[in-house]
Amino acid sequence: MHWLNIVHLAQRRPSSPSYANVPPLDAHPAPSRPAHGLEPPALANPGVHYQRCLAQLRSKDKAIERNIYLQQLKHADEHMFYKLVVENMAELTPLIYTPTVGDACLQFSANYRRPEGMFISIKDKGKIGQVLRNWPRREDARISVVTDGSRILGLGDLGVNGMPISIGKLSLYVAGAGIRPASTLPICLDLGTNNTKFLEDPLYLGLRQKRVSDKEMDEFMDEFMREMRATFPKLLIQFEDFSTDHAFHYLDRFRHQYPLFNDDIQGTGAVVLSGFLNAAQLSSEASGRPLSDHRILFLGSGSAGVGVGMQLMSFFTLVAGLSPEEARSRIYYIDSQGLITADRPGLAEHKKFFARTDCPPLKDLVDIIGYVKPTALLGLSTIKNAFTRDVIEAMTALNERPIVFPLSNPVALSECEFGDAVSWSGGRVIFASGSPFAPVTYGGQEHVAGQGNNMYVFPGLGLGAILARVSSITDSMVEAASLALAHSLTPDERAAGLIYPRLERIREISVGIAAGVVREAQKRGVDGHKALRAMSEPELRTWVEGKMWSPMI
Numbered sequence: 001m002h003w004l005n006i007v008h009l010a011q012r013r014p015s016s017p018s019y020a021n022v023p024p025l026d027a028h029p030a031p032s033r034p035a036h037g038l039e040p041p042a043l044a045n046p047g048v049h050y051q052r053c054l055a056q057l058r059s060k061d062k063a064i065e066r067n068i069y070l071q072q073l074k075h076a077d078e079h080m081f082y083k084l085v086v087e088n089m090a091e092l093t094p095l096i097y098t099p100t101v102g103d104a105c106l107q108f109s110a111n112y113r114r115p116e117g118m119f120i121s122i123k124d125k126g127k128i129g130q131v132l133r134n135w136p137r138r139e140d141a142r143i144s145v146v147t148d149g150s151r152i153l154g155l156g157d158l159g160v161n162g163m164p165i166s167i168g169k170l171s172l173y174v175a176g177a178g179i180r181p182a183s184t185l186p187i188c189l190d191l192g193t194n195n196t197k198f199l200e201d202p203l204y205l206g207l208r209q210k211r212v213s214d215k216e217m218d219e220f221m222d223e224f225m226r227e228m229r230a231t232f233p234k235l236l237i238q239f240e241d242f243s244t245d246h247a248f249h250y251l252d253r254f255r256h257q258y259p260l261f262n263d264d265i266q267g268t269g270a271v272v273l274s275g276f277l278n279a280a281q282l283s284s285e286a287s288g289r290p291l292s293d294h295r296i297l298f299l300g301s302g303s304a305g306v307g308v309g310m311q312l313m314s315f316f317t318l319v320a321g322l323s324p325e326e327a328r329s330r331i332y333y334i335d336s337q338g339l340i341t342a343d344r345p346g347l348a349e350h351k352k353f354f355a356r357t358d359c360p361p362l363k364d365l366v367d368i369i370g371y372v373k374p375t376a377l378l379g380l381s382t383i384k385n386a387f388t389r390d391v392i393e394a395m396t397a398l399n400e401r402p403i404v405f406p407l408s409n410p411v412a413l414s415e416c417e418f419g420d421a422v423s424w425s426g427g428r429v430i431f432a433s434g435s436p437f438a439p440v441t442y443g444g445q446e447h448v449a450g451q452g453n454n455m456y457v458f459p460g461l462g463l464g465a466i467l468a469r470v471s472s473i474t475d476s477m478v479e480a481a482s483l484a485l486a487h488s489l490t491p492d493e494r495a496a497g498l499i500y501p502r503l504e505r506i507r508e509i510s511v512g513i514a515a516g517v518v519r520e521a522q523k524r525g526v527d528g529h530k531a532l533r534a535m536s537e538p539e540l541r542t543w544v545e546g547k548m549w550s551p552m553i
């Protein structure tokens with residue numbers, strides 16, 4: 001049976017009775033233009049100007065120059081910027097997001113041009129509320145991406161140079177899910193940096209001090225969250241790119257008090273579960289082995305790796321019919337010291353749940369593959385080219401269609417190049433990477449890489465949570481987002497062997513994700529907008545679509 005039917009059965013719920021008290025749609029204000037005479041007359045033709053902007057963008061040789069051009073366009077003409085992004089998702093997403101956003105972060109202090117978002121520093125402790133109230137659009141704020149810059153993509157501690165990641169993610173909220181630009185609030189917390197290169201860089205824009213102690217950070221974060229709630233009562237918060245221990249710690253500390261989620265733990269978990277459902281189906285169809293036979297090996301056991309493993313537990317319980325204990329036994333982790341076993345002294349708390357009691361402490365990846373016999377190999381290790389030819393060949397020897405997901409970002413840190421994975425597996429690999437790869441031709445056939453990146457999930461998850469006015473984000477809402485994404489493949493996309501939908505359809509996909517999230521919020525009783533409960537599924541989707549902001553060009 002296809003997993004789609006299994007999950008459908010498990011998730012079926014009664015349809016809602018009627019449609020009542022639906023509030024009016026938001027007005028989308030038209031862009032304001034300079035007064036007559038202050039711009040050239042032919043600019044009145046937006047279609048021509050769109051072509052002009054696209055040509056200007058494409059005339060830049062380097063991706064970082066294109067990123068800078070787009071950032072300045074966003075400030076000068078927000079509607080044109082988003083029009084370009086929405087209509088050219090596959091071309092522009094890599095410029096405003098991974099991989100180019102990695103360079104934008106590394107070079108943030110050198111390339112800085114104008115303020116965007118908020119910088120809250122440890123020096124603001126005791127008066128954080130006062131600082132937050134300087135944000136000019138307090139009433140509008142609905143979604144904030146908050147980073148402390150301590151683990152930006154796989155690039156490590158970048159301090160305040162992490163700000164472009166918050167900005168880039170929020171641009172995808174607008175482009176991918178129609179969140180109003182004025183409702184977005186990028187925040188970078190400056191708690192110091194342990195990046196000595198930056199501390200010695202005269203242009204570095206952050207505090208020149210090492211990161212504060214955990215105790216001081218806890219006090220700061222408690223005040224920050226309290227003041228965020230007081231200043232922006234309707235705000236949803238996405239924690240992004242905190243170092244692993246802090247990522248888990250602050251998710252646990254705040255998730256029951258405030259509407260928030262951690263994108264690296266939960267967003268990544270959701271996007272990978274979704275791709276894995278479709279990949280496992282393809283792999284099992286090719287091998288004739290049941291879905292319950294899958295075994296997953298992770299290289300990398302940080303916030304993203306463990307977040308994905310926790311979410312993949314529901315593949316085994318929901319779809320493959322295993323008990324939670326059996327599900328756990330199908331998941332193996334390797335970190336920098338080798339296969340994670342429970343007898344290792346001083347094992348970090350977040351690694352304990354999946355630590356093996358039944359395996360020797362093997363170190364070499366090919367040896368571990370030989371021992372575990374995984375059907376899927378997932379990389380969240382930040383180790384470039386860790387999936388060597390030997391590794392891909394070992395996976396291919398074990399599996400008719402090996403599942404290989406090198407998910408580390410940016411592309412320069414990917415565990416494997418797409419072209420290599422295709423040729424080393426003889427064209428049999430089922431592949432998804434964190435950052436995009438161009439299609440490759442092999443054996444006379446075009447192969448398309450999936451993009452297993454949380455960008456498919458967080459815009460729709462955020463949209464649903466905002467519209468339902470949730471008081472918290474439950475695990476089941478994250479899972480609902482994941483299933484909605486997995487369900488969103490069209491028959492054409494399935495026939496083409498894709499495991500993620502085409503990025504060009506992101507807005508349509510976000511509607512489905514948002515609707516799934518709203519329904520799950522209702523089931524869990526964390527929805528504040530009770531009128532949505534009365535809507536039928538088509539009515540809810542239409543209503544969600546009507547709430548989405550679009551560029552007016």
Ligand SMILES: NC(=O)C1=CN([C@@H]2O[C@H](COP(=O)(O)OP(=O)(O)OC[C@H]3O[C@@H](n4cnc5c(N)ncnc54)[C@H](O)[C@@H]3O)[C@@H](O)[C@H]2O)C=CC1
Pocket residue numbers: 151152153154155243244263264268271299300301302303304305306334335336337379380381382383407408409410413433434435452453454455
């Ligand atoms: N595709 C996506 O949507 C996402 C991708 N990521 C990527 O995942 C990567 C990891 O992120 P986090 O888990 O937060 O970082 P992290 O730094 O906490 O985790 C890295 C993990 O890799 C392990 N590792 C390091 N060197 C290794 C080696 N030589 N051999 C085996 N394992 C090794 C570490 O022990 C650690 O467990 C980053 O590159 C990040 O960009 C993160 C979130 C989302």
Ligand SMILES: CC(=O)C(=O)O
Pocket residue numbers: 098152153154241263264408409434453454455
């Ligand atoms: C995609 C993402 O969130 C990361 O690489 O950290």
Ligand SMILES: [Mg+2]
Pocket residue numbers: 153240241263264
């Ligand atoms: Mg991240």
